Amino acid sequence: MTSTPPESQDLFAIAELAREFGISTRAIRFYESKGLLSPERVGATRIFRKRDRARLILILRGKRLGFTLRDISDYLSLYDADxxxxxxxxxxxxxxxxxxxxxxxxxxxxxxxxxxxxxxxxxxxxxxxx
DNA sequence: ATTCTAACA
DNA sequence: TGTTAGTA
Missing domain, CATH: 1.20.5 (Single alpha-helices involved in coiled-coils or other helix-helix interfaces)
Structure with a gap:
């Protein structure tokens, strides 16, 4: 069996996510600046993982339903806590x-x-x- | 070619 | 958020 590789292929470049969800890379960076996303960095370049992708999906769903980024941020913050x-x-x-x-x-x-x-x-x- | 930050619209 | 400029 292939014992859980430290980090498998759940890596994404900002452009990949932008393309997949039909948004701009600028928007993704903007969400990060507001604290909704916190991708890892390799130097200055952002590395997104499944977790970030999952959060992005929630962000976009929240927006579609009319919630503010603040609302969405508050909601996401509680995922790790309560x-x-x-x-x-x-x-x-x-x-x-x-x-x-x-x-x-x-x-x-x-x-x-x-x-x-x-x-x-x-x-x-x-x-x-x- | 791709991403990053910063600044202005 | 879009766009543009100058980089690494």
Whole structure:
């Protein structure tokens, strides 16, 4: 058997990850500058491992769901510490996000009704006039 | 060719 | 975050 090689092929260059996830290398460096990623270094060059790749996936998913990098950072930080607290934080953030989206949806519906009303009144005026 | 930092948009 | 400049 091949006893666990210290470090196998779970190495990635910044350009590889950028290509794989359709983001810029600049974005990846930006996430690192915000503390969301902490790749190893060989000199000044970043070496990403599976762990970093997994975190990047979580970062992108979080962004897609509308969370801020701060939210995502707070969440990721708890992975190594309180797994339980991490779940609680996630639940709170999801509720918060859901509440905001529902509020925005209500506002949007109100605005849509208002615009339809205006359109309706405008059409009625045209008919009376014409 | 590839990455890095820094600075400006 | 995008882009650009000057490197290692």
């Amino acid at each position: 797994r339980a607290q991490q779940v609680n934080l996630l639940a709170d953030k999801v509720d918060e996000r859901l509440a905001l989206l529902e509020r925005q949806r209500d506002d949007l519906e109100t605005t849509i009704r208002e615009l339809r009303e205006i359109k309706q009144l405008a059409q009625e005026r045209l008919q009376k006039a014409g």
